[in-house]
Amino acid sequence: MKLAVVGAGWAGMAAAVEAASLGLDVTVFEATRTLGGRARALTTEKPDGTPITLDNGQHILIGAYSETLALMQRVGLNLPQVLMALPLSLPYPDGTGLQTPAWATRWPAPLDALAAIATARGWRWGERLALIRASLGWQLAGFRCTPTLTVEELCESLPDRVVQELIEPLCVSALNLPSAHASAAVFLNVMRDALFGRGAAGFNASSLLLPRTDLTSLFPAAAAHWLQSHHGETTRLRTGARITGLLAHAGRWQLTGDGVDEAFDRVIWATPASVAAQTLLAHADDNEALASWALSAHALEFTAITTVYAHAAGARLPAPMLALRAEPHAHAAPAQFVFDRGQLSPTDAAAQGVLAFVVSASNGERDDLQARVLQQGERQLGWPLQPLLSVVEKRATFACTPSLERPGAVMAPGLYAAGDYVQGPYPATLEGAVRSGVAAARLANA
Numbered sequence: 001m002k003l004a005v006v007g008a009g010w011a012g013m014a015a016a017v018e019a020a021s022l023g024l025d026v027t028v029f030e031a032t033r034t035l036g037g038r039a040r041a042l043t044t045e046k047p048d049g050t051p052i053t054l055d056n057g058q059h060i061l062i063g064a065y066s067e068t069l070a071l072m073q074r075v076g077l078n079l080p081q082v083l084m085a086l087p088l089s090l091p092y093p094d095g096t097g098l099q100t101p102a103w104a105t106r107w108p109a110p111l112d113a114l115a116a117i118a119t120a121r122g123w124r125w126g127e128r129l130a131l132i133r134a135s136l137g138w139q140l141a142g143f144r145c146t147p148t149l150t151v152e153e154l155c156e157s158l159p160d161r162v163v164q165e166l167i168e169p170l171c172v173s174a175l176n177l178p179s180a181h182a183s184a185a186v187f188l189n190v191m192r193d194a195l196f197g198r199g200a201a202g203f204n205a206s207s208l209l210l211p212r213t214d215l216t217s218l219f220p221a222a223a224a225h226w227l228q229s230h231h232g233e234t235t236r237l238r239t240g241a242r243i244t245g246l247l248a249h250a251g252r253w254q255l256t257g258d259g260v261d262e263a264f265d266r267v268i269w270a271t272p273a274s275v276a277a278q279t280l281l282a283h284a285d286d287n288e289a290l291a292s293w294a295l296s297a298h299a300l301e302f303t304a305i306t307t308v309y310a311h312a313a314g315a316r317l318p319a320p321m322l323a324l325r326a327e328p329h330a331h332a333a334p335a336q337f338v339f340d341r342g343q344l345s346p347t348d349a350a351a352q353g354v355l356a357f358v359v360s361a362s363n364g365e366r367d368d369l370q371a372r373v374l375q376q377g378e379r380q381l382g383w384p385l386q387p388l389l390s391v392v393e394k395r396a397t398f399a400c401t402p403s404l405e406r407p408g409a410v411m412a413p414g415l416y417a418a419g420d421y422v423q424g425p426y427p428a429t430l431e432g433a434v435r436s437g438v439a440a441a442r443l444a445n446a
Helices: 010-021 066-074 111-118 125-140 160-175 184-195 220-231 273-283 288-298 366-381 430-445
Strands: 002-006 025-030 041-045 051-055 083-086 089-091 097-099 208-211 235-239 243-249 252-257 260-264 266-269 302-311 321-323 337-340 354-362 386-398 410-412 415-417
Touching (some): 002 010, 002 260, 010 066, 010 430, 041 386, 051 386, 111 125, 125 184, 160 184, 220 235, 266 273, 273 288, 302 366, 354 366, 366 386
Parallel strands (some): 002 025, 002 266, 266 415
Antiparallel strands (some): 083 208, 089 321, 243 252, 302 354, 337 354, 410 415
């Protein structure tokens, strides 16, 4: 069976690996020259001219990402070499905040998370107990709630400190929306797997897994190498090949584009939702199923993420990742987290002193955001910062609002969708993308 995968991001490469493993003849088409989609490597220079590889946005994985971790192992990655595992911790620069104590790091879920809550620095006992009661209540309810509920409504009985120092940062990092607008049902799915689920690949479910390498190397490039090594006769990867035409004919799908005019038995469309919708709407013709799917994808709303990379000579954070405090004037403190790239890649001389500030659900222009983040960083960390690169991904994630209807995996007979926006339990995460890719490959093989 001839299968085309359109898009070589994390969803597309996951689909290609799974499809090749199932025995399909696979061709992957990627419009750009870099693998990874919205989670890919970028290159720039430090102030002294030293070249450095960064990412299109700083990402976190967690130990509950079973499909992603399994697929990374399948393509030959040594997980401890490419991922730094940290126990559940959201410390602030002053040392307060949620941190799993050393004696509880090997405890299974949810005991490790309960220990972190019980020992949260700066919290009163009443605040700790309120969160523990709420967490156990969510578990007793099967981590289900009314679909129309927001995270803010779900957590309205929790103390302000718990909301401000844990719920809000978790919500905005996982769903890329403030709690007042985010889906409580999807948030509970994340909490279920992260705090009460089973870990994968030897990690605790709640472990924070920080990439030690760039995001293209972290999975997409390794997947491409594995496909060539293990299925070289039946797989092809064509970069710089943008697919612009799609036509159903005689039970097959004809793809046309940059140097492409070929028919396939099955197609997995693994581009961003907006690209998929635009392309399919232009070629739906009388295909009602295709038009309906495209309109559903077109109706999605999106939110932005900004990553500001900065350099401070000799800078080293107390931990590889810190939470940043909200300030009375929220406009002046847009970043929620900062990462120490030097600690993540200790053998990379170029990464030393490089910090990545993440602004989830970001608003505003790049230069203004960068200026505000640098000022925030200098106030809260105490170092003068030089900007390196600021990446604004305006359509980083779909807006995961209550009762959202997401497009399904089946676009039309023989045509399947893969991407973090496709129907599933997770918000727009790497795990959501990988799961959708694996599922699409299995549908194509059915």
